[in-house]
Every structure is written in structure tokens, then in C-alpha cells.
Amino acid sequence: MLIWENIRLAFSSLLASKMRALLTMLGIIIGIGSVIAIMTISSSLTNAVSTSFQEMGANNVTVGLKERSEDSTSTRSGMNFGSSNKTASMEESDRITEDMIDALKTQMKDQIDAVAISESLGSGTIKDGSDYANIAVEGVNEDYFASKKLKLLEGRHIKAADLSGSKNVIMVSDKVVENMFEGDKSKALSEKINVNINSEYYSYYIVGIYKYEETGFSSSTEEDVTTSAYIPLTTAKEQARADEGYSQFTVVTSTDVSDVSAFADSIETFFLPYYMGNKDYQITTTTMESMTESMGDMIRTVTIAIAFIAGISLLVGGIGVMNIMLVSITERTREIGTRKALGAKNSSIKLQFITESVILCLVGGIFGIILGFTLGAVAATLLGYTAAVPFTAILVAVGFSMMIGIFFGYYPANKAAKLHPIDALRYE
Amino acid sequence: MPKKDSNTVIQLSHIVKRFFVGKPNELEILHGIDLEVKEGEFLSIVGESGSGKSTLMNIIGALDKPTEGGYILDGTDVCRAKDKKLSEIRNQKIGFVFQTYNLVARSTALSNVELPMLYAGISKQERHARAKELLEMVGMGERMTHKSDELSGGQKQRVAIARAMANNPSIILADEPTGSLDSKTGRVIMDIFHRLHHEEGKTIVFITHSPELAKETQRIVTLSDGMIADERKGDRVC
Numbered sequence: 001m002l003i004w005e006n007i008r009l010a011f012s013s014l015l016a017s018k019m020r021a022l023l024t025m026l027g028i029i030i031g032i033g034s035v036i037a038i039m040t041i042s043s044s045l046t047n048a049v050s051t052s053f054q055e056m057g058a059n060n061v062t063v064g065l066k067e068r069s070e071d072s073t074s075t076r077s078g079m080n081f082g083s084s085n086k087t088a089s090m091e092e093s094d095r096i097t098e099d100m101i102d103a104l105k106t107q108m109k110d111q112i113d114a115v116a117i118s119e120s121l122g123s124g125t126i127k128d129g130s131d132y133a134n135i136a137v138e139g140v141n142e143d144y145f146a147s148k149k150l151k152l153l154e155g156r157h158i159k160a161a162d163l164s165g166s167k168n169v170i171m172v173s174d175k176v177v178e179n180m181f182e183g184d185k186s187k188a189l190s191e192k193i194n195v196n197i198n199s200e201y202y203s204y205y206i207v208g209i210y211k212y213e214e215t216g217f218s219s220s221t222e223e224d225v226t227t228s229a230y231i232p233l234t235t236a237k238e239q240a241r242a243d244e245g246y247s248q249f250t251v252v253t254s255t256d257v258s259d260v261s262a263f264a265d266s267i268e269t270f271f272l273p274y275y276m277g278n279k280d281y282q283i284t285t286t287t288m289e290s291m292t293e294s295m296g297d298m299i300r301t302v303t304i305a306i307a308f309i310a311g312i313s314l315l316v317g318g319i320g321v322m323n324i325m326l327v328s329i330t331e332r333t334r335e336i337g338t339r340k341a342l343g344a345k346n347s348s349i350k351l352q353f354i355t356e357s358v359i360l361c362l363v364g365g366i367f368g369i370i371l372g373f374t375l376g377a378v379a380a381t382l383l384g385y386t387a388a389v390p391f392t393a394i395l396v397a398v399g400f401s402m403m404i405g406i407f408f409g410y411y412p413a414n415k416a417a418k419l420h421p422i423d424a425l426r427y428e
Numbered sequence: 429m430p431k432k433d434s435n436t437v438i439q440l441s442h443i444v445k446r447f448f449v450g451k452p453n454e455l456e457i458l459h460g461i462d463l464e465v466k467e468g469e470f471l472s473i474v475g476e477s478g479s480g481k482s483t484l485m486n487i488i489g490a491l492d493k494p495t496e497g498g499y500i501l502d503g504t505d506v507c508r509a510k511d512k513k514l515s516e517i518r519n520q521k522i523g524f525v526f527q528t529y530n531l532v533a534r535s536t537a538l539s540n541v542e543l544p545m546l547y548a549g550i551s552k553q554e555r556h557a558r559a560k561e562l563l564e565m566v567g568m569g570e571r572m573t574h575k576s577d578e579l580s581g582g583q584k585q586r587v588a589i590a591r592a593m594a595n596n597p598s599i600i601l602a603d604e605p606t607g608s609l610d611s612k613t614g615r616v617i618m619d620i621f622h623r624l625h626h627e628e629g630k631t632i633v634f635i636t637h638s639p640e641l642a643k644e645t646q647r648i649v650t651l652s653d654g655m656i657a658d659e660r661k662g663d664r665v666c
């Protein structure tokens with residue numbers, strides 16, 4: 001009952017000096033606002049990343065070579081291979097051979113639906129007069145399309161005959177068709193295109209057109225966006241004059257496998273004997289789950305670091321609140337004396353001022369949340385993500401601003417509560 | 429004049445009050461005051477400025493503790509009471525009226541009167557009803573929702589008296605309640621005190637600089653330099 005009266009009182013005293021209250025709240029508003037803005041962007045980003053990873057296939061296990069390091073741990077913390085296939089030190093003998101993959105397929109044929117292999121030829125440009133399109137050319141095997149679900153709009157996938165004949169055929173995105181053939185898909189089919197990759201020209205016939213799905217990562221403009229184009233793996237090998245063997249491949253697990261991570265571990269175990277004697281490389285696996293997790297961890301770490309810095313402004317805001325509470329208590333010394341003369345207990349006085357400080361911070365916090373979410377949502381939208389409401393962050397922010405109110409209001413309120421009634425009444 | 433069988437509500441015995449002003453100096457303001465006030469008595473305290481009237485009043489009102497001496501208020505040993513108990517005494521047994529009104533700024537007359545009841549934990553409806561009744565009694569029924577800064581001195585003092593009466597205390601302490609008012613308004617206030625004494629049977633201790641007003645009470649105590657210099661009967665008989 002007294003608490004409601006205190007809340008009413010707190011609001012009326014804040015409203016009595018609106019400008020002062022607003023300026024004091026500004027610290028809290030900016031502090032909470034920036035934390036919430038960052039959290040909004042981060043949770044939008046995390047959502048985008050995990051949906052795009054999930055789209056890439058939750059059942060996929062990527063198997064790849066990883067350089068052995070001093071403190072080599074065999075955990076599947078994703079994202080740390082892939083670049084290793086470009087290191088000069090990788091020898092042909094280090095690479096994963098066709099035989100190994102065949103052995104794996106035979107041994108685990110119940111668990112493996114398909115083995116997708118891809119090898120990048122490089123990024124290049126298709127040019128025809130003033131028309132151009134950026135593509136990243138990848139050599140893929142037949143099974144590749146089992147790991148990566150593409151929506152075929154026209155034509156066909158790369159098939160076994162393309163691979164065995166090392167044919168110069170290519171599957172491009174509808175973006176390419178838009179840029180090069182004014183979007184006319186049937187006209188584009190079986191057309192020849194010239195691709196310039198690292199100043200070498202390659203010619204391919206278009207056999208398939210798939211629908212390009214925007215991922216959370218793209219940042220280029222519509223026109224310039226680089227889309228993947230797929231050619232037979234054998235063709236890519238020949239054109240790149242690459243070594244035999246592969247640096248990575250993707251296993252599409254059958255739906256019978258319920259624990260993808262455990263299955264990934266057993267693949268690592270399978271490769272152990274092959275790489276036991278290899279000083280430089282070992283096999284490591286990555287699942288979408290672990291990728292999403294490690295990406296999420298990364299985003300979270302960065303977010304927490306930034307939020308922490310933003311949180312420092314909260315500290316400054318809190319000090320502002322404490323300052324204004326001290327001023328307000330000095331101004332209202334006689335009122336405190338009067339209240340005590342009328343029978344207010346020390347605890348009632350304390351509660352009154354702590355409530356006031358909490359309300360001040362809470363109102364500031366709520367403004368901050370609104371401001372922060374708005375800014376964060378705008379930023380996320382501009383970056384091309386769907387804005388996500390960071391519920392936990394909002395709850396934490398509300399709780400945190402109340403805590404700031406209690407923490408920084410406690411000392412002034414206690415000071416007020418301890419005032420001697422006579423000294424307070426005599427105060428001029 | 430107090431009746432023979434009425435109880436003593438205020439019993440001060442050999443009250444000494446010293447203030448510490450700087451380390452070596454001790455300022456003794458009250459030098460051993462003995463005073464008894466009976467239930468239902470209307471007492472006035474007079475004396476020149478600085479004689480210690482307010483200091484004594486603060487001790488009577490449990491706002492301050494004496495340095496030496498004993499004080500029993502309605503059976504409670506005030507000197508040994510803790511802060512919480514003192515708050516309760518001030519809330520339940522005593523109603524204060526100050527020279528400078530001391531209304532809570534930005535609050536309406538009504539919420540000012542409700543304040544002591546709020547601290548007593550009385551329900552909202554009850555508070556509201558009682559505050560209205562009291563404001564009507566002091567003739568402020570028309571201005572209940574006015575903020576305290578919108579009231580004249582006399583009006584403020586009437587609100588303050590209503591507030592002092594909120595928890596129906598047995599003792600009303602008034603420190604120069606007419607000191608800031610013109611004589612006509614002072615008269616109105618004084619009449620309210622007479623009514624509280626006569627109709628409600630309140631014990632009233634009243635500090636004043638006006639000999640005429642003091643004469644209207646039952647007993648006049650004159651303080652001089654922190655000691656009771658004189659005690660005489662006033663004109664009021666009962």
C-alpha cells in the first residue's frame with residue numbers, strides 16, 4: 001500500500017522537474033539504448049546465420065583436412081579448416097583420395113546417403129558487351145546436389161555423364177540469366193558463356209538454371225552479387241591442373257542417423273589410420289550444428305564485448321542518478337523532517353527515495369529499450385536481416401535498470417533516512 | 429485547570445539539553461526543567477527569543493532526546509525508546525503544528541492530511557474519509573484538492589492543524605502557530621485550538637509570543653534562559 005503511494009509520489013516528483021529528470025535519465029537511456037541496439041542487431045544476425053546454416057543442411061557433415069597445430073585438439077570447433085587447402089605446404093599425398101572416400105562409403109553405407117565433393121575453380125566474370133555477371137565457379141560431383149538443395153528452375157543438374165566426360169557444362173543462377181539474357185531462361189539454356197577467371201578464359205554451355213537464394217551474408221548490391229555456378233568436378237580438376245584427391249567433402253547422412261555429431265566423430269575415427277603417420281594434417285569434421293554454434297559463440301562474444309563497453313555509459317548514468325538524488329534530498333530536507341515529525345519511520349523514508357530512484361532509472365530504461373530496439377531494428381533491416389526482438393536482453397535491461405536505481409539510490413536514500421528530524425526541520 | 433483524578437501525560441524531570449558546537453564547546457540550553465502536563469490540559473509556554481522554548485517542545489514531541497533527565501510520555505520512557513518506537517509515538521500520540529506550517533510541497537491539502545494516516549497504515553478509503561472530515565472541521569472543505577503552494581498562510585495553518593489531528597492523537601504541540609499570521613487570522617487559528625481542547629478534550633502545549641493568547645490558556649509557563657522562571661494560571665477555567 002505504501003509502495004503504491006511511493007510510486008505515485010515518485011512520478012509526481014519526477015514530473016515536477018521534467019527537464020532535470022530527463023537529463024538525468026539520458027545517461028540511462030543512452031546506456032540501455034546502446035546495449036539493446038547491439039543486442040537487437042546481434043540476435044537478428046544470429047537468427048539469420050542459423051537459418052541460413054540450417055538451409056544449407058542440418059544433416060551434412062563436412063569432412064576436411066586441418067593442419068596439425070602444437071596444441072592440436074580434435075574437437076570439431078567449426079570454421080577452422082578450409083583455408084588450409086590453400087597453404088603451399090599441402091602435398092598431393094596429404095589429400096583425401098577417391099579410395100578413402102570409397103572405403104568410407106562402403107563401411108558406412110547405411111548411414112551415408114551421399115558424398116558431395118566440391119572444389120573451387122575460382123571467382124570470375126561472365127562478360128558480353130556491357131552485360132556482366134559475377135560468379136564463383138565450383139566443380140562438383142553428382143552427389144553434390146544432395147547436400148545442397150537448389151531449386152532448379154530450368155534444365156538439369158550436373159550428372160554422371162558430365163563427370164565421366166569432363167564436359168564443359170555449367171549450372172548458373174537466375175541472377176546470371178537476369179544479367180546476361182534479360183531473364184529469358186529458355187533462351188539462356190544451352191547458350192555458351194565465356195568466363196574470365198584470373199585472366200584465363202573458360203567456355204561452358206549452360207545446362208541448368210537454379211534459383212538464387214539470398215543468404216544472410218550478402219552485402220553487395222543486386223547487380224554485383226556473386227552467385228555460385230557449378231561445373232563437373234572432373235572438368236574443374238583438369239582446368240585448374242589440380243592434384244588428385246580432395247581437401248574436403250561433405251557427407252549427407254541418411255535420416256536413420258539421429259545423432260549427427262556422434263556420426264561425425266565416427267567419421268573422424270575412420271580416417272585416423274590414414275592420417276596417423278601424417279605430421280602436417282589430420283581429418284576434422286564440421287556439422288551445421290557445430291558451425292551454427294561456433295558462429296553463434298563468435299557473435300555472442302563480440303556482442304558481449306561491445307555491450308560491456310556500452311554498459312560503461314550505464315555506470316556514468318547511474319552516477320548521474322545518484323547525484324540528482326543527493327540534490328533532491330538536500331532540497332527536500334525540510335520535507336523529510338516534516339515526514340519524520342508526522343511519524344515516518346526511517347525505513348519509510350528510505351523506501352520513498354529508493355522508489356524514486358528506481359522509477360527514474362526504470363523510466364529511463366524503458367525509453368532506452370524503445371530507442372535501442374528502434375535503432376537496432378533499423379540497422380538490422382538496413383544490413384538486410386529481419387529484426388529480431390532480443391527478449392532476454394530486454395528483460396535483463398529492465399532488471400538491470402532497476403538494480404542501478406537501487407544501487408545508486410541506496411546511498412542517498414539512506415542518508416535521507418538517517419537525517420535527524422530536528423536537523424532536517426531546522427534546515428534552511 | 430486539570431481535574432484532580434486526571435492522568436499525567438507528560439512528565440519531564442530535570443531535563444538538561446546541551447548542544448555540541450565544535451569540539452571543546454558545549455552549549456547548555458536547558459538547565460534542568462521539571463514539568464508535568466495533565467491529560468486534557470491547555471498549557472502555554474512563553475519566554476523571550478532564545479530562551480529554549482522550541483528546544484523543550486522538540487523534546488516533548490519526541491523529535492529530540494534530552495542530554496540528561498527523564499521523560500515519560502503517556503507511560504512510555506521516551507529517553508530509552510529506539511528510533512522506530514519514537515516514530516510510532518510521533519505518529520500516534522502527538523500532533524505537530526509548526527510556525528512555518530511545513531506542508532509537503534506539490535501535495536494537495538487532502539494528501540497532506542492523509543500523510544500521518546498513511547504512515548499508520550490506514551486504508552485508502554478510511555484515510556480519505558477522515559481527511560475530508562478534518563478539513564471540513566477546520567473550514568477547509570472547499571479547498572481540499574488545492575496544492576499547498578496555492579494556499580494562504582492562514583489556510584495552510586488550518587490544513588496543518590487538520591493534519592496534526594489525523595491519527596486522533598491525545599497531545600497537540602504547537603510552536604508559535606500564529607507567529608506568521610496577522611492578528612485576525614491568528615484569532616481564527618486560536619479559536620480552532622480552543623475547540624480542539626474543549627470539544628475533543630485534547631491536551632495542548634502551545635508556544636506563543638503573545639501574552640494575550642497565552643492568557644486564554646489554563647496555565648502559563650515562562651521560560652527564561654533555559655529554566656522555568658514563572659508558572660501561573662491562565663484565564664481559561666476548563
Ligand SMILES: Nc1ncnc2c1ncn2[C@@H]1O[C@H](COP(=O)(O)OP(=O)(O)OP(=O)(O)O)[C@@H](O)[C@H]1O
Nearest residue numbers: 447449455457475476477478479480481482483484
Ligand atoms: N541544534 C542546535 N545547535 C546549537 N544550538 C542550538 C541548536 N538548537 C537550538 N540552539 C540554541 O538554543 C537556544 C534556544 O533555541 P530555541 O529555538 O529553543 O529558542 P526559542 O525559545 O524557541 O526562541 P524563539 O522564540 O526565537 O523561537 C538558541 O540560543 C539556539 O541558538
Ligand SMILES: [Mg+2]
Nearest residue numbers: 481482483603
Ligand atoms: Mg522557537
